[in-house]
Amino acid sequence: MASGTDSMSLSWRIKERAGFTTVEFSGEIDENTDFSELTNRLTGSVVFHLQQVRRINSCGVREWVNFVRDLPNVTDLTFAHCSPAIVTQLNMIYNFRGGATLRSFYAPYICDDCEIEEEKLIDIASNFGEGKEHDPPEFLCEKCGEPLEFDDLPDHYLAFLNEV
Numbered sequence: 013m014a015s016g017t018d019s020m021s022l023s024w025r026i027k028e029r030a031g032f033t034t035v036e037f038s039g040e041i042d043e044n045t046d047f048s049e050l051t052n053r054l055t056g057s058v059v060f061h062l063q064q065v066r067r068i069n070s071c072g073v074r075e076w077v078n079f080v081r082d083l084p085n086v087t088d089l090t091f092a093h094c095s096p097a098i099v100t101q102l103n104m105i106y107n108f109r110g111g112a113t114l115r116s117f118y119a120p121y122i123c124d125d126c127e128i129e130e131e132k133l134i135d136i137a138s139n140f141g142e143g144k145e146h147d148p149p150e151f152l153c154e155k156c157g158e159p160l161e162f163d164d165l166p167d168h169y170l171a172f173l174n175e176v
């Protein structure tokens with residue numbers, strides 16, 4: 013780790029499950045991120061867990077797009093638990109997902125009264141099925157019980173769902 017910065021290079025944990033593989037990513041994606049080990053190793057059905065990816069710089073976006081575009085032995089790819097940083101890229105970079113199916117993502121919510129900010133996990137299929145409006149699901153504040161407010165512009169934050 014470089015001294016004087018709070019940067020945290022990307023790491024991952026691979027777990028072999030029955031019939032599929034999960035990869036849990038953690039840290040930041042930048043020009044130093046080398047995906048070649050993963051490219052060679054991943055086969056079959058693969059699920060990326062992306063909750064702990066907190067930041068991606070422009071060079072990192074390029075590395076990522078090249079990585080997900082060329083996974084020769086992966087038959088199907090799913091992105092799950094996408095962090096707000098991932099959602100931002102999904103909204104801006106049209107091929108950020110490669111051929112992946114999106115399963116779930118985190119969205120920012122807030123209770124003004126309690127000054128509580130929370131990221132809530134949203135399952136795409138059960139909340140944004142075909143023919144449904146792209147309204148963010150409602151969550152209640154755990155402290156006061158009132159509905160939390162969506163802490164972004166829904167049309168902006170949820171734009172990537174138009175391509176799901």
Ligand SMILES: [Zn+2]
Pocket residue numbers: 123124125126127128153154155156157158
């Ligand atoms: Zn509250």
